[in-house]
Amino acid sequence: MSPENAPPGMPSLHDTQRWLQAVISSPGTTLEAIEDPGAATLLPPERLGELIRPSWSLEPAERVGIYHGMYLLRMEEALETDYPALRYYLGEEAFSGLVAAYVAQYPSRSYTLNRLGDHLPDFLEASDWADAGFLADLARLELAITGAFDAEQSETLTAEALQAVPPESWESARLVPVPSLRLLALRHDVLPHLKAFHQERPNPRPRRRATWIAVHRSQLAVYHLELRRPAHALLKNLVDGVSLGDALALAVTRVKASKRQEQVFTWFRQWIADGFFASVELEPAG
Amino acid sequence: MTTINRWGFQDLGLGVGLRSPHFTHILTEQPKVDFFEVLTENYLDTGGRPAYVLDQVAERYAIVMHGVSMNIGSTDPVDIDYLKKVRALAERTGALWISDHLCWTGVLGRNTHDLLPLPYTEESLTRTIEKVRIIQDFLERPLVIENPSTYLEFATSTMSESEFFLRLARGADSGILLDVNNVYVSAFNHGFDAEEYISAIPGERVCQYHMAGHTHKGTHIIDTHSDHVIDTVWDLYGFTLRHVGLRATLLEWDADIPGFEVVHDEVLKARAWRDREVANVA
The missing domain is CATH 3.90.930 (Outer Surface Protein A; domain 3)
Known part of the structure; x- marks a missing residue:
């Protein structure tokens, strides 16, 4: 389907999906995500109201913010299931920061969240975090544990x-x-x-x-x-x-x-x- | 009211979602449950304990599959490798039907793992019908599609969600999983009439109902599956039974999951509504 099918000035279906995905998976606040060049080139922030309707109680940006807020929480929930000892070592706040940085570089490309953490040891190894080598080794151990858990019988x-x-x-x-x-x-x-x-x-x-x-x-x-x-x-x-x-x-x-x-x-x-x-x-x- | 859907899928009775905190209880106690619904993606790549438990459960209970990554509304092409695994799992478990959501989860090969809303336009309808047909041809069975809970609406939509849902089901000849809680949630968030939405649903296409708890945030409701079903949603379930008829009814509880008996007792509340409906028909 061609972009001509979209209303004048509005993104096509494909670009609408690219835009929403870019916004909800962008770090920072929802407004920062909407203004991020990755999203703003697809939809100028000032035209948000032409794409998203307000509800009886929420402005368009607030409605987008519901999805934006849930994205990182979902990624964090998945990674803390696979890397509980790493999270225990780092603490909640540092682990949240790690998740945000990691999924920005390695967003999920699988139908399952079970594969989300596959690159975390290598990501840590290449990072400039304090004790990066130790963190990478702890992550390697936990990745091996989840791999063994899921392996074929x-x-x-x-x-x-x-x-x-x-x-x-x-x-x-x-x-x-x-x-x-x-x-x-x-x-x-x-x-x-x-x-x-x-x-x-x-x-x-x-x-x-x-x-x-x-x-x-x-x-x-x-x-x-x-x-x-x-x-x-x-x-x-x-x-x-x-x-x-x-x-x-x-x-x-x-x-x-x-x-x-x-x-x-x-x-x-x-x-x-x-x-x-x-x-x-x-x-x-x- | 219709008593049967167009594919003759059985009214399986009252079921619950198969969740890992309940594995031991289910295997040891073998509770009297009419059917279990399994989250498709949780079992596609595991050969460990989840796969063992699933095999044991499938030996004793009726199974239906419910997915979250079919991505039917995305402009990305159909993921055939994923569908192969879905089909293999259905064959392994003897799943009676396969469902997923009216949504998209990602584009450009990515997956946000969220059930994202579509603009309800002719363009997205045509694309989604086309994808669902490809999926159904591959799976060699109708796809049963669930109405989602949504938190935003596109100003570019040219039709309501219920019209889109109805035209999709007819255009692709697909089934419907009517999530009564989702109707309630979206009706509150977008300000439409829940009973009007349900009244537009063609009963002969409905294969299953979902019931669940949600979280009320004041300005909007989030479909968290983290609590008991509220009375208003049970009332809406009663209305749905009168309009559509008896169908397999499944209770979803995915966060703050309590003991198995609490979850099972919650879905058993549907029995009174079903009995009342049977008495009314008689």
Whole structure:
């Protein structure tokens, strides 16, 4: 439909929608949003009354303001659901500021608000916020938790199924991770802050410490497990599709010789018990 | 009054929206509820507990789907990837019908996640009819469209919301989800007559009713789904039953959600109105 269908001087349907979207998603007051160049080029502010009717009780700008006021609240509600520990750490006011800055750069482009926060760790990393690296790591942990929560359900590999693998197939076998498994290599120790949120205790000061974490879902609940660096390296290789033989060969160089076999066995026993793997893939014979 | 809609969708009785705070109660207590309505977008991309609960609920109860992102009034094209997921969810749950809103939610690929009002013009009517037809062809079923609560009106509109709604339903051959609270809210906000609006609704297209609480701000009303249904809206529900007939009735409660029994008891209030209507007809 062409703009000619709009009344003289009024935006077309498409531009009307662009205008209203620009206004309601603009930060600041409603009047500032209406006067923002992004909106004002589509509808000069002085012509607002020609597009929006007053009601018996509200002026046009006040009616637009109802939608404008609800936009950021809705975005904040969605992000605090996905990032409760981050909000707990920052406090209500700072978190609101973060949401406003974030959605201005990364507005929702999905049919679901569940995807709204996908870019928040990277946004924080690139920001000039105090403790940006720590905040980004805390956000990475929470994003992994929501990712694990929503991941597809799958079967888990049992110890019996693993033991049934013929010895001659071990070297080339590949372990397939469950869809919920997330591996994190972080520069900050963020687990105390997750715990502080859950226990409603004061947050410790951010601490720089390399941290490796596996996040996964089992029996419909999400768990996290802190890993030692060599365990993370082995698990990462397995998740990336490296064969068992190659992954173990790479791993043993990182573990003390006297403890290699026992240590790797302990890790595998825990990972299988925790349901990190869905299946084992064997090389086709011949 | 009509006793059945043109697609023969059943009067499912009295249902409530499936919400996560009630998951445990529903699975363990298996309350006697006629049907559950699920928020479509909450289940399109999750394989965790929500999906597990939904599968369990769909085993025991009738399910209808209610979406907020179909964006039927937007000048953006239809999102086919989204529709594929909607169709797959409907097949998985055996949903009896799929509904969404007379609104737009975003343009230029963005989503404000709000139910934004349309200018009620010939241009927007033609576009919306076209999109609803594409959607229905893809879903291979009628789309059931709900009247929204709105807080502003366009001076460029050339027809009333009820005329637009009626012409859309006829033009696209779509169903109607009549939200009685939304009629009340918009009537207050825009100063039209709620009973007149409902009287214009073609009963043979109505598949479902919504009831909900709202928040009165003095100068306007916001459709917050955060409280009990007020008596005036129940009276309007009675009027609707007389005009349209008995239809599946769903209670929405989405903010400050109380225990399941409180929500269920609220929708059971509709039983008295329905019984009265049946007695009047008899």
